[in-house]
Amino acid sequence: MIGKRVYLAGPDVFLPDAAARAQALKQVCARYGLEGVSPLDPLPEPPAAWSGLAEPARIHRQNEAHILRCDALIANLTPFRGPSADVGTAFELGFMRALGRPVFGYATTALGFTARTLAALGAGITEHGDGWRDANGMALEKFGLFDNLMLDGGIAASGGALVTEDRPEAERWSDLTVFERCVRLAAERLRP
Amino acid sequence: MIGKRVYLAGPDVFLPDAAARAQALKQVCARYGLEGVSPLDPLPEPPAAWSGLAEPARIHRQNEAHILRCDALIANLTPFRGPSADVGTAFELGFMRALGRPVFGYATTALGFTARTLAALGAGITEHGDGWRDANGMALEKFGLFDNLMLDGGIAASGGALVTEDRPEAERWSDLTVFERCVRLAAERLRP
Known part of the structure; x- marks a missing residue:
């Protein structure tokens, strides 16, 4: 049986061990009957x-061709620089959303968008009513979302899911447990 | 004559005078025979x-409904936080690109992606061969592009254009001249 194909979007491609990371993500997908497609794949x-x-x-x-050939997309939305x-990754999420296929997201921090933005900007922030x-x-978005409302909104409207969880700083870009939780939900959603 | 409809993506919606900014952008569009559609429009x-x-x-x-009803998209890609x-904005750019319609970008800085990233990250950057x-x-992208290759690539592949120019810091979010250069190119591209 050939599983549904899932495009693995994320800045993981910039990691020093990007190829090994892609393999690890694909192996998790395979355990749930999905075929993970990496941006690094020819x-x-x-x-x-x-x-x-x-x-x-x-x-x-x-990358666009890969997305067009996939049934869903899982995006690593861990804050990046x-x-x-x-x-x-946001571009690719929007691209797949426009195709009408389910998009999923995960991140190794659970801190919300407003709190992250406040922390990143530090001085210079002013409080208004x-x-x-x-x-x-x-203005800072203050909707209690995980990131900009187009990302959270696109995932929800597509029937996907967003999984976030605080993982140790040292495992921010290597952790597989949060990704696996997301893959499990995607596999359920994509089950024929 | 009803002009082609252009969705005006960008973090301009967060400006304190967002409604006035949207009006100003629409007036520029109108001068070139285009109908600007703001995310703020009902x-x-x-x-x-x-x-x-x-x-x-x-x-x-x-916002997704607005994009679906537009013929093209112009994105304010001025670096944001x-x-x-x-x-x-990146999500919306990808969304419109997947619809196969032309996407354009503009920014009030001409500094490239690699230089901006180096400046933003400061210490902690290491040089490799x-x-x-x-x-x-x-890794930092080092292709000489304006932003992540999906953004530059999506614009180019769509037949759109990317217009960047250094404007004074104080006019970074109020300038209309770079936007107007982009609108002019969009109007030429969308001419029936």
Whole structure:
């Protein structure tokens, strides 16, 4: 039996052991009957026209092609170099959401978006009657969500799930337990 | 004549004068024969079922509905609270890209992604033979792009354009000149 295909979005591709991380994620997927597809995977038959593209453009096309060939997407939304998820991951989440397929998210911190933003911005935050504003006067979202409302909202509207849990700092990018909880939910959701 | 409809994605909605900013962006669009659609605009006929949704979920649904009703998207990719664009904007960019319609981006800084990331991370960056890694060992993209390759790549592949220009810090979120350059290109691209 061939399992449903799940695209594994996330900044994990930037890890020093990115290939090993991709393998570990795929093995978790396999235990739940799903086929994990990594952005690092070569495409079975890349269009000949892509050979003329610069490396980043080729990677972009490959990732979009992978997403189009998958049944669902699981995104690592662990905050990346700021209070929010990686923007490439957010792009891919939106891309799959527009295809009408279920999108899932997970993160190795459970701290909410507002608290993370307050912590990241530090000084320069001012309190207003209705919440907080940054040094540019720009409001902080205060909905009690995990990240920007388009991410939380897209996941919920798609029928997916968002799994977050505080893991030790040292395991922030290597932990598999939160991912596994997310995969379990995805497998249930994708069961024929 | 009714112009093509363009969704105006960006963290501009968080500005203290968000409504005035949306009006200003729409006026620029109108000068080029385009109808600018703001995330702040009410939807003509919101589904009755949405009345039961919490506010952020309703806003998310409304934004997706706006994007579905537009012919193109112009995203404010000015770095937001970190080295990259706002993740909600990135989600919307990916969403529209998956619909196969042209997506455009603009920013009031021309500094590249790698330089911005190096500046934002400061200490903790280490140099490797092939580039830089952050304190978690995660690689920095070094393709000479403006932001994560999915954003630059999605814009280019869609037939859109990315317009960036250094504007004074004080005008970073109020400038209209870079947006106007982007609108001009979008109008040419969308001309019937």
